[in-house]
Amino acid sequence: MSSTELPSAPATANVLPKVATVRVAEGERLRSVGLPGITLTVRSRPPAREGLPPALYVHGLGGSSQNWSALMEQLEGDVDCEAVDLPGFGDSPPPDDGDYSITAHARAVIRYLDASGRGPVHLFGNSLGGAVTTRVAAVRPDLVRTLTLVSPALPEIRVQRTAVPTALLAVPGVTALFTRFTRGWTAEQRVRGVMHLCYGDPGRVTPEGFRNAVEEMERRQQLPYFWDAMTRSARGLVNAYTLGGQHALWRQAERVLAPTLLIYGGRDQLVGYRMCRRAARTFRDSRLLSLPDAGHVAMMEYPEVVARACRELLAEAEAGEPVAVGRGADGAGVRSAAAGEDEAVTENAGS
Template identity: 60%
Template structure:
């Protein structure tokens, strides 16, 4: 593993580059390791980045040694070297990081696409996972709710290129950001100013990357493909294989993942608990970090401390 460390801001946070098989990932975390605390890894959703977890990681900083990863092609991570943007490709990258860092087994968090990645990882590599916290996980839901159709259209060949041609140079970044937040927040009018400023800055930065739309479309195709998989690769079958304790978080105002999936998810996992947030949308960790953190603390208490025989990476 090779890393290049540099301070990302003035709060003590750090972003570093980590080389894994097939990709170079950006990993976000505190500049100083939280010695003695169990390790945790946070995986974002489609179009997101590790920054989506900032508030929740802060809330849990006294109980977890937490890091967030940018999936290949998202955030500050370069696209994968082989162009593999499937769920399996993202799983490979996250496993590569956990193996390279030696931090497993971890408390694994996933939102949306990151939730699907976390479920598959926990099924195929249970040795790397102590618990799962899944916030609006992208588990197969057929038919998807109507408000999710525009996102699904990104998977159609040629649509991303059409959107790229229609995007005017120097377009209204704030208007585009507002439209995006209206899709993922339960109450977009209540977005704190700090989150808003970060979202606008990130949208502006991503708009200047030549590969951004292609990565978004490729990962959207990966989700659609995962929804249609059967047999051992079925995400629902893999959910049933997960033995680690699971916390499921759903928002009743989620426009992308319907709450109707919650009952099936609770039944699929061997050890599941459910948190429903009536006012939350697709990103409950950003909208209600305190309430999500409270449920995570309860999960951690149920899991218990790290066994003395289990070594945690530094």
């Protein structure tokens, strides 16, 4: 494994950097890691003290390691944080073989963990990254200490109407049609659309956060492989939904041994909130945090609330004893919290 420190644009930059650089928040570092067939960009924060357990964060479709910056800052005193840009996303170039399947993304995560020797890690995944990390935890339990899934993209029989356009990216020809149709859209328009789709309340995004997202959108649109990575990854996710037998994602979720924290948003327009119950029943050692006001990226909307739940999971894992949360009829720990509240209200998982 080869590793190279990457140049990065300062957080206060007013001029858009060249394509080769990305925004890095204060206290973060980027490095490029060469592995067989792939090169990954890894974002990290120095731990608050030596000896903290390692954690790895995996983003969703169209996202990047930046999606985890807020939560990484919250947890820097609890874990040694690293977030990876999947191949073709963020600042990671496309994979050599052009494979963007869920299995290929999971293989990239496994290769990095094997090469770095950081496992077992506290593994985090959002959306597509949730499907990827579920597969990693199922096939390589030795690499995963705990698993935290934020709106994981696991198969749904009835897909929400608001999620259909994203799924359509997997259909041949649709991406080319969409890019022609939206050719005149500005980066600001695209970012507003993404935020309305992914946030429960887009108004929670600060003006600075919006400007940073626009700069990142402008940077990504300059990449020649931007739409190809999006399209092929969407297709890989849809294909994963059709797999049966031991490769089926829900079957693999049943095989996960690691203590698992499930986080779902009541205003999620991409992953059905109703799926939280099935997930809580399927993952054998699960606890569920329900955030009625959150959308698809709860770790970006409510990082403090998510961090509290993560700390409980970490404490449980270190102590080897279950956290005292409510248990439903199926045995799954469940909490429902208003995003602004300090105390969670216990629900019954069987209701």
